[in-house]
Structures are given as C-alpha cells and as structure tokens.
Amino acid sequence: MSWFTQMLQNLISFPYLEEYLSSVVHPWWFRKLLVLHCSLMIDIYVAGCACSFLLYVYMKMNKHQETGYESKIWEKPRRFFAHIADIYGKIWHGYELIGMEHIPKGPGIIIYHHAVAPLGYTLLLARYFLETGRLVHSVIHHVGYWIPGLQMFYYVIGLKSYKKAEIVEILKKGHLMGISPGGAREAMYGHDYCLIWGKRTGFAQAALEAKVPIIPIFTQNSCEAYRTIGKTRLTQWLFDKTRCMYLLIYGGFPVKLRTFIGEPIPYDPNITAVELAEKAKIALNNLRDKHQKRPGNILRALSERFDKPYKAD
Template sequence: MQNSTQDIPPFSFCERIAQFILPTFFANLQANGFTDLYDFLFNFYQNQSDLNEKLSAQYVDSINLNNSLINDFSQDLKCIYKLCLKIESNLFYLEWIFKLYLPLVYGSLIFIISPLLIFISLYASSFFLYLTKHWSKLKSDYEAHDVWQASIKCVLIFCESLGAILHGHELIGLENIPDEGPGLLIYYHGLLPVDYYYVHAKVKLYKNRQMKIVADRFLFKLPGFGSLLEALEVTPGSVESCTNILKEGNLMSISPGGVKEALYSDQNYQIIWGSRCGFAKVAQAARAPIIPMFTENSREAFRCFPYFEKFVHKIYEKTRLPLIPIYGIFPVKLRTYIGEPIPYDESRTPEELKQLTKERIEDLIKKNQRLPGSRLQAILDRFRVKRQKMD
C-alpha cells in the first residue's frame, strides 16, 4: 500500500489544497482503496453505509461513535468539497476571462503608448542634434564636412523612413514646390501633424530646399526641444519677420488653423481658420506664391479620447495650451497632395487671397478625402490602388 501523499496524483487544484491541509486523511483514503478524492465522494453518494464503515474503521477504531456523528462528518466534508469546486471553477473562469481580454489589453496599451513613443523619438532626435552640434564645435577637423547639416539630414532620413513604414506615405505634386525663389506652403492641420514632417523631410532630401516653419509659441516652451526647433528652422513668426523670410527667397510653411483646427475639426475635415488672414498679408507683402497642401487621412492616424474633448476645449480656451489626450498611431495610408501654386496678384486683397486659398484646400479635400473619415478604410487604403475622384 502507498502511504505517502506524494504518491497520490491530485486531480484538481482544490485537491492539492486539500492534500496540504489534510495529509493524513488522503493517505488513509488510498489505504482504504480510494484512488483520489473524487472516487471517495462518488462512493459516498453510491454507498453511504459502506463509506461509513470505512470511515469508522479508519478514524474511530475502538472508539464507539454513533452513525449520526459519522454522517455529520460526511455531510460537512461534502459541503467543503462542493465549496472547493465552486472556488476552483471561479478561478478557472477568471483565468479564461483574463486570457480572452489579454490581446485587447495589449492592443489598447499600444495605441495609448504610441503617441508617447512619438514624443520620445522627437526628444531623442533633439538630443542627437544637440550632441552633434556641440561635437562639431569641439572637433574642428570636421567643420569643413558640416557635421551639423549631416546630422539634420540623418534625422530627416529617419523621419522619411518612419513615414514610409508606419503610413506608406506618398507625396504627390512635389513639382509644385519651386526649385528656387520664395513660396508659402499652406496646409490643413491634423490632430498631430506628422504628415507635415514627412513632407518637410522630402522637400529637403529631394528638392534640397529648407522650409522655414511657423509654429505656435507653446512649442518654444517645451523643455529639450531647442536643438530640434533650431534644426528645422521653426519660428513663432510675426507678419514682418515672415515677410522678410520670403523676401529673402526662402520657402515657408504655415497652418492658419493651427492648434484650434487640430482640436475643433473632426472626421469631416472642416477648415477652421476663423478671421485669420495673416498668411495672406505676408504673401502679398512678399509677392510670393501660395502653395496649398492637404494630406489624405491625416485625422485618422491619431484620435482624441472622446470623453475628454469638452474638457480639453475648456482648458485650451482658458490657457491656450493644447493638452490633448490622444491615442494612436494607426497604420493608415497617408497621401499628401500639393496643389498648383496661387501666383501673386497685386489686385487681390488679403481677405480675397485667404478665401481663394481656403477654396483650393477644400477642393483637395473634396477630391481626395473620404468623408467622413474612416479609420478602418484608411488602413485598407494601404492595399488599394488610388482612383482620384472626378468632378
């Protein structure tokens, strides 16, 4: 006969617990011919009198206990076992629920963490540029090779590669960017305008032209972004300073909607400029052409948590800080369209030029964007051949 609890193969999690609590009882079960606890209880239900005799022989021995005491013990044991089975079934159910929702939890974490990874990569780029900028000062032998510009190009190559991998980014109409002379690029502002940075990289890499960027002043308050803003030649920009930049023959980009358009526009891609026409004044004063730009699916790559939209709007109205709880990054197809330039016409007023530019961008949206935007369809666009809408 086996008389060790280690020799008794447990049939469930509950039996392991019971073996630990009642080792002598389990040893006696096997000594009396029971293979496990289940066999013991089965025999109890089938032949209670025979069970009582075995219990009496094992535990009572020479002590005279009446059958009612043994029956009470058997009933208590039966209740305890049923309770153990319920606990075990609940544990198995919880384990099943956990395994069922585990992929959803992981997926949610990815979409929540991805925007943080974007900011981390921007900080990493800024830190890299910061190091190479100062390293080039210390290593005078490399000054002739212009390490700073080489570092900027490395970051732009990384940015273009990121766009190709994450979004299959395409740029249509690059020929509308002039090879020389001034030009003012006006674009629609998505929730997180990664599409613009892909365009910025391509213009520098393939046209060898650096675009100055006019951005919201809050960007200059972010710690650690100084080197990156310097490398991309970002400026807060007044009408006078922007006019001078264009008069010097440079390219410049502005999103008139800015943060407000990012916050208040939606999947219908409304252009929200309000009364802003400073860019038109700049273009007229500098006699520079305006180049309209729009990126298909630019609002599908990132989304704002819907329950926080009203709260975010209130915070923005009071502080002018875009504290947006966004999630993404969804691998949607991004395709940027650069429209034909609007040439300078001295007979136009700034308001007329603003309206014409808005109409050109709305036309790009109408021809190339599915309305309302669909995240799923935008992802599927990566596997489709683009067919341009006809008027």
C-alpha cells in the first residue's frame, strides 16, 4: 500500500493520499456506509427529479398564464412543498420557530450557520411561507445548482446560485434573501458550530447597496442531525481545488431543532461592508452562544425532544 500510494502521489500530485486511504479503505464498515450513503443520495435525487418533472407538466397545463417566479400559479405547489417540510419538521424534529416577529415585512438578508444539512433554515422557510405567503429566495452552491434534472424545482422554490447583482435586484423588489456566508466549506469542514467565513463580505455589500437589514438566525442542534466522515487534509485540499464535496454524510437523527431569529441589523450608510460583515458575525455567534450547548452531543440533542416548549425570557 505504501509503495502504491507513493506511486499515485508522484503520478497525479495528490498530497496526503496515503493518509486518506488508510483512514477510509481498511475499516469493514466503510463499505456498508458507502452503500447506504449512495442509496440515500440516489433516492433524494430521484425524488427531486420527479418533483421537477411534475412541476414542468403543471406549468404546461397552465400555459396560458404567466409563469415567472412571482406568478400566482406557483402558489399551490409551493404551499404543498411547505406543508410536507413543516409536517416532517414537527414529527421528526419537534421543530420550533422563535422570533418570527423579527423578520421585516419588507426586504432583508437572512444569514445562518450552514450545518451539513441546513434543516433549520429549510424548515424556517416552510413555516414562514405557510404563515405569511412570502417566498424567501436562497443562494445555493453552484455545484448543487447545476445538478441535472433539478432546475425546475429550484426555480419554483427560489433556489439559485445568484450573483451579487441579482441579489441586489431581488432585494430592491422587496423580497427576502437567505445566504450562508460560510457555504459548503462551513458545512463540510466546520467544527462545533464555528463560523468559517474567511474574508467573504459579498452579502454585506449587497445589503448596503440595496439598503436592507441583515437578519441573523441560528438553529439549535443543527449539527447533530447529520454529520460527515472522512475529514482529512486530502479531502480539504480537493475541496479547495475543485469546490466539490468529497465527504460521506450520515445521520438523519430525530434531534430537537429550534430556530431562533435574532433582531435585525439595520442599514447603516456610514459603515463599510467589512464592518457590517463583522457585526453580522458577532450577532450570529451571540445567538449560538445563548442557545447552543457546546460541544454538540447527539444523545443530548435527542433527549431535548422531551423538554417543554421554549418560552422567551
């Protein structure tokens, strides 16, 4: 194995290859986990493609009506998807949403910590749509957006790899936009609810250009529902080079999820994008420190399903 990995390392210039192979090839459970992971990903993908196909048929049946994303013909499909997500959240996670009054009636940017699966944010969108009828647009990683067969589904629920100019335009029309500044890197390589934003300030710049507030949200136990395996220097090096994800995901645990919506950070023309991004980061960390016990623990998160409903102080 040592000779073989050294040959591959010299041939294709992949550092850390031996470390990676030794960490994932030998254990017998890896093969079983890989089969389970692949089956789950295939099932989710097939379900997404089926939704896209049905939405396309639905659009053709309403061909005499306007089909832009603001069209009323998408109200019923969106409400159906929102009901499914909300029922799942109530049954599987005992989902609670606290502080909805902090979301402005006008435009704004919602920022959140990106867990492996952003369940809290997704369930927030579903609950908010059912109660207000407002669609929140969301930024997705460009690799996920270009997966074949899912674009129609993404279009209807407002999910896209938006550019900054598009974000500003949507905000100026009075809509809400959801962004995770940490993105895929934070989801895959974050540790214990830490924010990994680097020097990303694009969301803050968009908020300043559109003159809108930033609304921080945090979901308690979001990192305990799904976790990853295979974090090594090799997989992180590959991510840095390709922006693709190489870690296996496991979980689906029915942990307690509560999403807390913080007070909006108002538009201030006298600060820079860097300063605004730092204020947003502090606000999100404050929400985390107030509502999340660290280090995270799956058993504790499961036991919290039996706690009384949250009451604000």
